[in-house]
Amino acid sequence: MYTNREVLIQELLNHFDHFPEVTNVALRGSIVSGKTDRFSDIDLLIEGTFSNIETFVALLLQHTDDRFEIEFFDWATSLLPHEYVVTFYFKNTSIFWNIDVQLVSDSLYKPSSKFINNPTYHLIKLWILNLKYLQRQQYDKLTVDKLVRKCGLTDDNVPYPHTMRKILENIQNQSDTNVRFFLLACEKELEIYEKQFIQ
Numbered sequence: 001m002y003t004n005r006e007v008l009i010q011e012l013l014n015h016f017d018h019f020p021e022v023t024n025v026a027l028r029g030s031i032v033s034g035k036t037d038r039f040s041d042i043d044l045l046i047e048g049t050f051s052n053i054e055t056f057v058a059l060l061l062q063h064t065d066d067r068f069e070i071e072f073f074d075w076a077t078s079l080l081p082h083e084y085v086v087t088f089y090f091k092n093t094s095i096f097w098n099i100d101v102q103l104v105s106d107s108l109y110k111p112s113s114k115f116i117n118n119p120t121y122h123l124i125k126l127w128i129l130n131l132k133y134l135q136r137q138q139y140d141k142l143t144v145d146k147l148v149r150k151c152g153l154t155d156d157n158v159p160y161p162h163t164m165r166k167i168l169e170n171i172q173n174q175s176d177t178n179v180r181f182f183l184l185a186c187e188k189e190l191e192i193y194e195k196q197f198i199q
Helices: 005-017 053-068 119-136 144-150 160-174 177-198
Strands: 022-028 042-048 070-075 084-090 099-104
Touching (some): 005 022, 005 042
8 A cells, every 4th residue: 555655656666667678767747847736646658669569568567466456557548549658546545646657669659559448447537537627626627528428427517526426426336346445435535525615
């Protein structure tokens, strides 16, 4: 269990740097700029000599799961095939501390590569992202309406806490037992937001 993000970051950098195919690992994003809060995720750049992205990612997933226990992962499919960004969520760690890893290699960009996400895991990722924006009051970045449609729900024009709870309940109903405890952590974070919203 990680309660200190800086410790987790250092262990991640050391972990990825030990892969033979990796030539460089760098921290990116808001943490580098120093503009962070408890909702800030971890952005990493991994450069390497891997020629087959599927093979390298399978190896990456296996060893990272052995070391950190991956809850689930999700591809940023909208960036493919020009950018390969995979998001990890770890067990027993803040739901907001997802790790976004951008993979870069001279021989990496092959349009024939195909990556398929678990639809429920993708919804969880989007739900967490929207909860983060709500907590930060970054209303211009919200995609709650799209998330409602992706879940097959109707927009009742109600306050955000009610909508986010309805979406989360929908996700819980269709998710597998592997992420049950992770979704309980999501529910606890939603309760924090609900209390702040009422105040």
